[in-house]
Amino acid sequence: xxxxxxxxxxxxxxxxxxxxxxxxxxxxxxxxxxxxxxxxxxxxxxxxxxxxxxxxxxxxxxxxxxxxxxxxxxxxxxxxxxxxxxxxxxxxxxxxxxxxxxxxxxxxxxxxxxxxxxxxxxxxxxxxxxxxxxxxxxxxxxxxxxxxxxxxxxxxxxxxxxxxxxxxxxxxxxxxxxxxxxxxxxxxxxxxxxxxxxxxxxxxxxxxxxxxxxxxxxxxxxxxxxxxxxxxxxxxxxxxxxxxxxxxxxxxxxxxxxxxxxxxxxxxxxxxxxxxxxxxxxxxxxxxxxxxxxxxx
Numbered sequence: 001x002x003x004x005x006x007x008x009x010x011x012x013x014x015x016x017x018x019x020x021x022x023x024x025x026x027x028x029x030x031x032x033x034x035x036x037x038x039x040x041x042x043x044x045x046x047x048x049x050x051x052x053x054x055x056x057x058x059x060x061x062x063x064x065x066x067x068x069x070x071x072x073x074x075x076x077x078x079x080x081x082x083x084x085x086x087x088x089x090x091x092x093x094x095x096x097x098x099x100x101x102x103x104x105x106x107x108x109x110x111x112x113x114x115x116x117x118x119x120x121x122x123x124x125x126x127x128x129x130x131x132x133x134x135x136x137x138x139x140x141x142x143x144x145x146x147x148x149x150x151x152x153x154x155x156x157x158x159x160x161x162x163x164x165x166x167x168x169x170x171x172x173x174x175x176x177x178x179x180x181x182x183x184x185x186x187x188x189x190x191x192x193x194x195x196x197x198x199x200x201x202x203x204x205x206x207x208x209x210x211x212x213x214x215x216x217x218x219x220x221x222x223x224x225x226x227x228x229x230x231x232x233x234x235x236x237x238x239x240x241x242x243x244x245x246x247x248x249x250x251x252x253x254x255x256x257x258x259x260x261x262x263x264x265x266x267x268x269x270x271x272x273x274x275x276x277x278x279x280x281x282x283x284x285x286x287x288x289x290x291x292x293x294x295x296x297x
Contacts (some may be wrong), residue, residue: 038128053239060170064231067175072214082213094138096212097098100149101130101137104190110152114160119150155184159246170233178236 025124054060086090087208111120126149158180160208166179181230188194197205217224227233230295 011141051168051235053165054235055167056169060168061231064234065168067170067172067234068111068230071173076210076214077218080211080218083211084215084218096209097130097140098137099208101127101134101140102193102197102205103151105193106154106188107150107152109191110157110188111150113154113157114152116150116152121151122147122150123181123219154182154187155181155186156242156246157188159242165239165242168239170231176234178242181242197199241259 051057088194096163108120108123108127110121111117126147127148129142129145130137130140133139165181169177169179169182171177171182207266224230224231
């Protein structure tokens with residue numbers, strides 16, 4: 001991906017939106033310019049301070065519109081629809097399993113760095129089993145024997161260590177992010193076996209993950225389109241998801257309320273590459289398990 005070209009496109013859009021109209025009367029133009037500058041400054045201050053997590057909101061919104069209304073509408077969505085239509089489901093599942101299996105060593109490292117030794121050992125076992133018995137990860141044998149995926153990213157590890165997310169970023173092509181998560185993704189890219197994968201194979205891995213992620217959103221598009229403010233909806237869901245993942249469902253000693261989870265359940269399911277119904281079933285099973293454990297105590 002050529003980030004310089006995407007950033008340039010975003011800047012050109014910003015510049016075009018900042019253009020003003022000239023007035024025929026010079027004196028009126030001068031007074032109007034002064035008033036306009038004061039109003040613009042006040043509006044900008046209101047935007048920048050409306051959400052302390054998003055000081056770059058004015059630029060982020062332009063990039064979001066560019067991503068959603070241009071890149072997604074004319075490139076990503078059509079390619080995803082074609083991929084889903086042509087590729088058999090078993091092949092899609094196998095390719096996604098293989099792509100996710102390559103991330104297990106990073107999951108192992110991050111689980112250990114967060115003090116989750118048992119989860120780290122599960123990630124190691126998953127990688128060894130799926131890479132061998134699972135035919136290079138195309139078959140998720142580990143899940144079938146009770147070893148569920150324990151995904152942890154280095155950005156989440158930094159969060160556990162107390163590092164703040166930093167400002168919200170809407171990146172061209174890449175979508176919602178923040179400095180902590182972006183740095184974490186970069187570091188995770190150096191985990192074994194990522195460093196051994198050549199450019200073409202790594203591009204294929206990223207492409208499969210991207211297409212499957214977008215495919216999960218096909219049935220959820222109406223929710224974004226019907227939102228009063230689609231940008232704010234996405235941003236809030238993004239930060240709630242980050243908090244949920246870093247704290248494993250807890251914020252300090254306070255459990256995140258169920259209605260908050262409902263706000264971003266679709267978004268979580270989309271990014272995890274799972275179906276929303278599967279997400280709800282998993283949540284119900286975990287609740288039943290917690291209830292049994294509490295009853296046993």
